[in-house]
Amino acid sequence: MDSEYIVEMRNITKRFPGIVANSDVTIRIKKGEIYALLGENGAGKSTLMSILFGMYEPDEGEILIRGKREKINSPSRATELNIGMVHQHFKLVSNYTITENIIMGQEPRGRFLGFLPCIDIKRADREIADLSRKYNLEVTPTDIISDINVSTRQRVEILKMLYRDAEILIFDEPTAVLTPQEIDALLDIISGLRDSGKTIILISHKLDEIKRIADRCAILRRGRLIAVLDVKSTDTKEMANLMVGREVSFRTEKKETGFGETVLEIDKLTIHNSDEFPVVRNVSFKIREGEILAIAGVSGNGQVEIAHAIAGLMKVHSGDIRLYGKSIRNMSIRERTEAGIAYIPEDRQEMGLVLDFNLKDNLALKRYYRDSFARKGIRNNTYLDECGRSIIDKYDVRCAASTETIVRSMSGGNQQKAIIGREIELGGVLTIFVQPTRGLDIGAIERVHKQIIEERDKGKAVLLISLELDEVMNLADTIAVIYSGEIDRIAPAKELTTREVGEYMMGVGVHDKAGEVV
Amino acid sequence: MNKKYDRVIVAAIAVFLGLIAGAVIILILKRNPISAYYSLLRGCGLAPKVKYAGGKNMLSDFSSFLDYMTPMLFAALAVVVAFKTGLFNIGVSGQMLVGSFLATILIGYSNIPSVLAKPLVIIIAAAGGGLIGGLIGYLKYRFNINEVVSSIMLNYTASYIIGFLINTRYVDPVSRQSRDIGANARLTLHQISIGSYKYDIPLGFILALVAIVAVKILLDKTVLGFEIKCVGANREAARYSGIKVGSSMVISMLISGVLSGIAGAVCYLGYISTIQPKVLSPTGFDAIAVCLVGGSSPVGILFSTFFLMIISKGSTYMSSQMGLEAEIASVITGLILLTSACSAFILERIKMIRRKRGAGE
Numbered sequence: 001m002d003s004e005y006i007v008e009m010r011n012i013t014k015r016f017p018g019i020v021a022n023s024d025v026t027i028r029i030k031k032g033e034i035y036a037l038l039g040e041n042g043a044g045k046s047t048l049m050s051i052l053f054g055m056y057e058p059d060e061g062e063i064l065i066r067g068k069r070e071k072i073n074s075p076s077r078a079t080e081l082n083i084g085m086v087h088q089h090f091k092l093v094s095n096y097t098i099t100e101n102i103i104m105g106q107e108p109r110g111r112f113l114g115f116l117p118c119i120d121i122k123r124a125d126r127e128i129a130d131l132s133r134k135y136n137l138e139v140t141p142t143d144i145i146s147d148i149n150v151s152t153r154q155r156v157e158i159l160k161m162l163y164r165d166a167e168i169l170i171f172d173e174p175t176a177v178l179t180p181q182e183i184d185a186l187l188d189i190i191s192g193l194r195d196s197g198k199t200i201i202l203i204s205h206k207l208d209e210i211k212r213i214a215d216r217c218a219i220l221r222r223g224r225l226i227a228v229l230d231v232k233s234t235d236t237k238e239m240a241n242l243m244v245g246r247e248v249s250f251r252t253e254k255k256e257t258g259f260g261e262t263v264l265e266i267d268k269l270t271i272h273n274s275d276e277f278p279v280v281r282n283v284s285f286k287i288r289e290g291e292i293l294a295i296a297g298v299s300g301n302g303q304v305e306i307a308h309a310i311a312g313l314m315k316v317h318s319g320d321i322r323l324y325g326k327s328i329r330n331m332s333i334r335e336r337t338e339a340g341i342a343y344i345p346e347d348r349q350e351m352g353l354v355l356d357f358n359l360k361d362n363l364a365l366k367r368y369y370r371d372s373f374a375r376k377g378i379r380n381n382t383y384l385d386e387c388g389r390s391i392i393d394k395y396d397v398r399c400a401a402s403t404e405t406i407v408r409s410m411s412g413g414n415q416q417k418a419i420i421g422r423e424i425e426l427g428g429v430l431t432i433f434v435q436p437t438r439g440l441d442i443g444a445i446e447r448v449h450k451q452i453i454e455e456r457d458k459g460k461a462v463l464l465i466s467l468e469l470d471e472v473m474n475l476a477d478t479i480a481v482i483y484s485g486e487i488d489r490i491a492p493a494k495e496l497t498t499r500e501v502g503e504y505m506m507g508v509g510v511h512d513k514a515g516e517v518v
Numbered sequence: 519m520n521k522k523y524d525r526v527i528v529a530a531i532a533v534f535l536g537l538i539a540g541a542v543i544i545l546i547l548k549r550n551p552i553s554a555y556y557s558l559l560r561g562c563g564l565a566p567k568v569k570y571a572g573g574k575n576m577l578s579d580f581s582s583f584l585d586y587m588t589p590m591l592f593a594a595l596a597v598v599v600a601f602k603t604g605l606f607n608i609g610v611s612g613q614m615l616v617g618s619f620l621a622t623i624l625i626g627y628s629n630i631p632s633v634l635a636k637p638l639v640i641i642i643a644a645a646g647g648g649l650i651g652g653l654i655g656y657l658k659y660r661f662n663i664n665e666v667v668s669s670i671m672l673n674y675t676a677s678y679i680i681g682f683l684i685n686t687r688y689v690d691p692v693s694r695q696s697r698d699i700g701a702n703a704r705l706t707l708h709q710i711s712i713g714s715y716k717y718d719i720p721l722g723f724i725l726a727l728v729a730i731v732a733v734k735i736l737l738d739k740t741v742l743g744f745e746i747k748c749v750g751a752n753r754e755a756a757r758y759s760g761i762k763v764g765s766s767m768v769i770s771m772l773i774s775g776v777l778s779g780i781a782g783a784v785c786y787l788g789y790i791s792t793i794q795p796k797v798l799s800p801t802g803f804d805a806i807a808v809c810l811v812g813g814s815s816p817v818g819i820l821f822s823t824f825f826l827m828i829i830s831k832g833s834t835y836m837s838s839q840m841g842l843e844a845e846i847a848s849v850i851t852g853l854i855l856l857t858s859a860c861s862a863f864i865l866e867r868i869k870m871i872r873r874k875r876g877a878g879e
Contacts, residue, residue: 313758345758354752361744365759374741381739472556 004066006031006199007052007168012061014047020049022058023223029168034190034200036210036231038243039220046088048220049170049502052201053085054078065168084161085170088422090153099124099141102160102482105237131162136192151182155263158189170201175209186492187213190348205243205298206237207506219243223426240502254453260289261324264310264430268296271305278317279305281485287430287461288325292452294464294476294493296501301486303465304346310463312336323430337366338430346435346465352419353407358402360388363422395421396447413444420451431455434465449475469505473498483507524868525813528861533825535813538853541848550840558847561835562828573716585706585720585789587827589614592726592781593805594812594819595733596774597652600665601814602737604750604771605658610778611670611802613650613677617643617779618786619680619793623688626787635703636721644776644784650676651775652768659764665771665849673798691864697790721786724807729777734797734816736773746770778802792838807851811858826851 002364007029012023022044029035037045050056052063056071063070065081072078078085079505092101103124128141137155145153154174169461171190175183191213194200206212210217211231219226219242226242264287271280280302289292295303308314313334321328323339331339345351353362364384367373372383388403397417399405407415416436423431433452437445452475456462464473472479473493480490481504488504489496529870541551545666559565563579570576593610600607607613613719621643625635650672703709707719737743748756749766755765785801786793808826812818833847 306728311758332760332762333757335759343758347754350752351754351758354748354755356751357748365748365755368744368759369741377741378739379741 004329005029006065007201008064008067009048009052010062010064012048012051012058012063014044014051014056014058018174022051024061025220025223025225026061026409027218027225027228029199029201030216032194032197033215034194034202034213036202036204036217037220038205038207038210038217043220043243044223046172049172049201049203051353052078053083053170058198065333078212079164079166081168082167083170084166084168086154086157086163086172086174088172090157092153092156093145094144096145097141097147098139098148098159099128100158101145101156102128102141102163106164128159128163135159135162135189135196137162137189151185154186155189158193166198168201170203172203173205174202175204177204183209197224207239207243210239211236219269223357224241236506237499237503240499240506249394255457257290257457259291259477260459261325262286262288264463265320265322265325266306267311267320267322269306269309269321271302271309271314272317275303277375279485280309282319283485283487284319285480285487285490286462287460287480289429289461290456291477292464292475293455293478293480294472295480295482295487296466296469296472296505297482298505299467301482303482304434306482307343307345307432307463307465310336310430310432311341311345325337337426337428340426340427340430342366342423342426342431344423344431344433344436346438348412348415348419353415354492355406355408357407358403359392359397359399359405359407359410359418360384362407363388363391363418364404366422366426391418391421391425394425397421416444416448420448424451424455428460430461430463432463432465435467437466437468437471446470469498469502472501481505524865525815525818527868528864529811529822529858530674530814531628531864532857533854535857536850538874539853539857540850541847543853544842544846547846549840549842554661554836554842554846556835557839558828558832560839561832564828566580567835573711573714578715578717581717582745583827583831584723585718586831587616587823588720588722589781589785589789589799589801590724590805590808590823590827591723591820592729592777593801594808594823595651595726595729595816596777596781596815597805597809598812598814598819599733599737599746599770599777600651600774601809602743602750603746603767604753604831605655605665605767605771605774606806607651607669607774607778608666608803609650609654609673610774610805611800612669612673613647613775613778614782614785615680615793615798616676616782617648618648618782619683620646621703621783621787622696622699622793626703626791627688627697628703629700630702632702635700636705639703639705639783639787640725640780643779643787645779647779647782648772648776650852651778652772653691654775655768655771658771659768673802677796677798680793685791686797689795690792695794698791699787703787703865704791705784710793720784720788722780723786725780726784728778730816730820733745737816742769781805807855807858811854813861826854829854834868 005028010026012022012025025048037048039045047056051058051463052072054074054077055074057263063072070081072081099121107119108123110116110118110123125141132139137159139152139155139159174186187209190200202214209226214231216228217231217239218228219239221243229239266283266285270278273279283306285293295306297303305314309316312331316329326335328339349355354365364373364387368379373380385403391397392399392402395417399410420436436448436452453465454461464475476493478490479493479496479501480487481501482488483504484507535737544551544554556565560567562583566576581869593614596610597607621639624642625639628635630638654665654669654672657668658665684696688696705722707721709716710719737747745761745766748759748761749763753763781801785799808819808822811826812822829847829851833844836842836847
């Protein structure tokens, strides 16, 4: 008899340098169910599914497909086993037609003039049209990818899997890029796929979606499997609690201080991304001296864009940013640094550091042009070195060759220490921390939290942007919750509970906004 | 562990492998590769020839060799500077042409005394080259036009316009090239008699050494150089740190163009004294290869230029002595480039051997 489970992943452990992405995770998926993987960013959901799809090999553990032990060492092996995956970022050739994208690699062959081998594109078009009717995935096979919208592209990705006879369909946060109406349509499609006998694995951190369509739900936290729940009999609040995992919270000592003058004032800020889509809409808040304002929210809801706009890396569409009452909207990035804005960016390696430069140069990246660092355009190596050394000592940056260490060779945690040290030593008036503890170990996290509090106690204004609810609850004096580019709730931290903040973050707060979004 | 040391070793290994491959080809042609390579050295005045023509000796061969390699030093340096900002200046030849053409018509045909004329030639050529280089940088910064495309197109534009001007105004009816410039403006002291021998003395060579040191200082010691390198190493981080990425690119292309312009001056108003219409100098393109072999470092290109120019310059003598085609030299150069392009692979191999040794102990 066939096994009850179509997919079994037993005791999977996957380590990356400095981080355990999956630790002894076992999941069993039944044929014909929608199985959701729920967890915060970095909880290990995507890694687990990448292992199933053959993109990584597990360090430990085994995978059984239809009860048979399989070694899945490449995506093509996964395809042979009828596993398909829709990635968060679509993998389509934008100047090819829908048909061409779908058949790529498995083209139906024909004979041109009876003997020349060619692709039978007409037959392919017909096949795709049939397939799209069968599963209710409306597309016009001859359309060019660059001419169609995001949700149609996603349908193309789904058709790509179905064309390859996928039975087990993995969706990696499929709704992240869609509008509410498109989400509704997609969820209907996914339910339809299940009804026609497919097995679905859905990676998500949106509780309402899981509640709507999933049968069972596995919750991952920091690489470990926390629980497997029957979705029907569990309410979203319980899922949220398990996902965020309050019991691991560690309190950071924080003494009460009074707030001073207003340092940063964001006034009706609207930011458009490169597609002219408003990613931040009409956001206003203030941060005073000695205040930590934390923006809580699920990744990709516009919080990083706010930080970029304050630092001058992104253009403001409308609204104003004021520092001590003075508009900085038209200032250059460097003028803003000089005005006292320090910025610890989310992307350490691509933005925060020049990986191929040594530590000394990286530690002076925001100050190298100042008088003591350079005289008449000639760099003062001795001073650069001294200054680098003092940051290394003060912030406990571990590095092999002191100031001469090439930053690429350092661990992620130490790279982050270097950035934080550099930015704090600028001695500004406003410090922006974006995801400051992502990927760090517990000890390093604690240290960063202390540094954030210290900044506040020095009377600086601190803007903290974090996806970790714990972090927000522990550190913030004021919490602003952002959901799809708008601040839904802003209040003193004392007046909010973790549960409330979590609900606002998920967009399942007091009001449903599906109707008002374009 | 030392990175700089590694780079030198890798370059040496690459060159050595290229020479071995070249030797195999020479063997296939039934010649002795060692004497072929030795004849390359002889052709450049680095080893004594069996006999010399009248007025020639080893030193005069060597000074001609220095004269020959001077344009390449500047051209390769131009490629290095652009490369540090992450830009690919494939328009060195066009910039050489514009700079040297302006210097030719403004100074080359004048009677200005030579103490004044020679510096003016360099200044005008530098300005002309810098103008074109800066324009390429500006197009990149302002309109995001890929520098490779704009520099290739400007190469042709410059070549045809200048070709037209030479053919209509400055042509020598016999040679069909631009008229010879005066000795007052020429940067090479041509056929100077010292004792019973005649020498070509390249004044530009000294300037090239100065330029190498200057570029090294610029890149290693100055704020401007730091910004240029930062833009090249990580554009996003450069922007984040407040560097004006666009103007850094324009400045670096401007400097690259200035060096190209001087390369043009020491070529067309030094090594030779005329411009052939509608022909782009291969120096500008070979400079990219020289830069690659030299590990795109200012000091590195001094050695790679020296080395590759021996092969190129010595090929004439090799062909006459060995009965080998002069083109064999290009084949050898090509093989060396091929092995140099594999330098990342060689570096990985070195590291792997080290790791294995480390594990074995």
